[in-house]
Amino acid sequence: MKKPLLLFLALVLFVSCQIFKPVSKTQSEISEKKETIKEDPSSQISIAELDYEWYSSRASASIVNTEKQQPITSLNLFIVIKKDSIIYINANKMAIELGRIVLTPDSVKYINHLNSTYYMGTYSIIHKLLGFPIDFFILQSLLMNADFKNFENKFSTTTAESNIILQDENRKHKQSSLRLNQRIILNDNDRIIENHIVEKSSQHTLTVNYTDFTNIASSLRMPLAMEVNLETQKINVSFTYKNPKINTPGPTYFKIPRKYKSLEF
Template sequence: MKKNILNSLFILSAILLFSACKAKREVVVAPPAKEVVKDNSKADAITLLTNKQLKFNTLALKAKATLDIDGNANDVTMNFRIKDKETIWVSITAAGGIVEVARALITPDSIKILNKLKSEYLKKPFSYIYNFTNKQVNFNTLQAILTGNAAADFLTAQSEIKQNNGVWLVTGNKENLAYRLLFNTLLKVNETNLNDAKNGQALKVTYTDYQKLNEFLFPSAIQINTLSGTKKININLQFTKIDGNVALDFPFSVPKRYTLVK
């Protein structure tokens, strides 16, 4: 009997390992950069880059993450569920994904956060995010940051768009916000920089290891570094699950014992 159980466990482990290997998508290698002589118009460049943007209805993402807030770093698991232009749902778990410590629901109008460690509930308008970033950052900008896209507000005729050493560079200003987007040779964002010198706010996002998601590309890893005054938040995301256009729900309920944070 013991032998049969061990054999069954071995077979099950082999099946799970095979499935995990099969599910892992291959990284698309970006070709080497080379100087391009062709002189594209700004409109042509915008069309070229826009056509490579990830298009989706929903996304289900799971990532191993290191969350560092002012030097206090913790390894967590983060699950994201995104409905295009409508909802970003986030669940943060610790202890190997066993214990949920926080949950957030973000829409273009509001931000709701459950702190399950402290039994606290935060409900604020979307403008609450401006405590940490520039007022030019809206819901669609936040969604773009999480999905490896260039925010539509930056791919416009008002931006400076040029090739630099064979790759596209998009720069410009929106009131106090200076933005700089560097693309790789796959025509996907390699680095996004947002800076508000007046208010001492900065955001740098780096994307690596793009992989296929349907007919588009999605980054396997995202490094987010933010600075707002003296407050620093760094998030390193290594995605272990990336599913597009799947049926999703966004569960979010507040237990009666939770305290509303004013």
């Protein structure tokens, strides 16, 4: 159960690399912002994103082997995100904590209570498990139904019925050699309903679909369902969110019990 649980928690987490200074906001200032995507000076498309400082939600999640159509495992999760700072995920079953993972922009910390082990290190472990170069901010964006930060915005745009399709076959990260073949589909409210990503060097493919959008505060809309498909690994992960909240600080506690042993990979 050591690697399956870490793999499960790693699958919950996907990200990119840019740090913003937190800005304090009053509740009346919280709103849905739109990031402008420019193909050229005469073309503009906006992607609606949730404006928040804290986000928390309970969720149920399950992993399926898509090659054999065989369930791997299912867990309950409690997710807390402090924007651009911390992602905390507690995995439990029948109210018993199985493990937790705490991510910052430069570190990964993981505890497995089933076999009294822990890991503290860099994002290389998630890259190794997933075969996909994921870091904190790509993960935060995927969890929060947002576009990736610190990438060039040179999308071509097309429309299909009421949807807008943004495509860039060679989207470049501004601070690394990472290149993506990326397609984003927006609904008629400019929210992301599909994010299809191919990492250029490895050709590993990740597709995330978002459904069941609902207002969580005033006009702030977030999906209550997210489905992640790792095509190369033949794994599908489904999330259903329950009672999401914004701007209510949550736990980010992480402490390694004395007798726990470090994991080696």
